[in-house]
Amino acid sequence: MKTVHVKIQGTTALLQHRFGAEAQAASTKKTRAVQIKEDNPREEAEKVCYRDRDGHLYHPSASIARLLREAGGAHKQRGSWKSLKYIVPAGVRLADDVIELYELDGVTRKTDFEVDSRPVTIPATKGRIMRHRPIHYDWVAKFSLVINSDVLDEDVIQQLLTEGGERIGIGDFRPEKGGPFGVFLIKEWAALSDDEPIAAE
Numbered sequence: 001m002k003t004v005h006v007k008i009q010g011t012t013a014l015l016q017h018r019f020g021a022e023a024q025a026a027s028t029k030k031t032r033a034v035q036i037k038e039d040n041p042r043e044e045a046e047k048v049c050y051r052d053r054d055g056h057l058y059h060p061s062a063s064i065a066r067l068l069r070e071a072g073g074a075h076k077q078r079g080s081w082k083s084l085k086y087i088v089p090a091g092v093r094l095a096d097d098v099i100e101l102y103e104l105d106g107v108t109r110k111t112d113f114e115v116d117s118r119p120v121t122i123p124a125t126k127g128r129i130m131r132h133r134p135i136h137y138d139w140v141a142k143f144s145l146v147i148n149s150d151v152l153d154e155d156v157i158q159q160l161l162t163e164g165g166e167r168i169g170i171g172d173f174r175p176e177k178g179g180p181f182g183v184f185l186i187k188e189w190a191a192l193s194d195d196e197p198i199a200a201e
Contacts, residue, residue: 059101
């Protein structure tokens with residue numbers, strides 16, 4: 001196994017929407033009459049942001065895993081008609097459940113966000129509501145990938161992350177969903193030697 005430390009930087013804003021128990025209650029309890037008297041937009045956005053117990057903001061690492069898998073769909077396995085999409089999960093995984101969000105200096109953890117307010121359509125009812133979500137206009141994220149080189153080469157994983165960052169994106173209303181958000185570039189790609197322990201930060 002090989003571990004790679006990665007830093008990405010957004011080229012478009014990152015729009016988030018955590019769908020937890022509190023967020024679900026907030027979205028389902030409202031009727032048409034109640035929507036007229038919305039809570040404070042920042043309070044609404046806070047309910048659906050990703051914040052840890054120390055007050056730092058983050059993004060679920062599952063979004064990167066999914067991005068790599070979907071990016072693999074555009075490539076064929078060597079000597080096969082099947083796409084890489086089906087072997088990406090065996091070839092690479094995220095070392096942690098979350099990816100940490102930083103300011104542009106890459107050092108200061110993010111603790112605050114702006115609020116994006118826009119009308120959205122609820123698929124089940126076809127009705128429209130005003131949704132307030134956390135948005136990060138300038139953002140950097142750091143995470144580690146664990147690569148099984150027997151399944152996929154490191155340069156293939158890097159290519160998938162590059163293409164996914166440009167064409168698929170992460171978060172809400174990303175290119176994959178017809179939006180402009182969550183697009184990024186790889187700023188750092190630092191591979192450790194096979195089986196080298198990860199230094200504590």
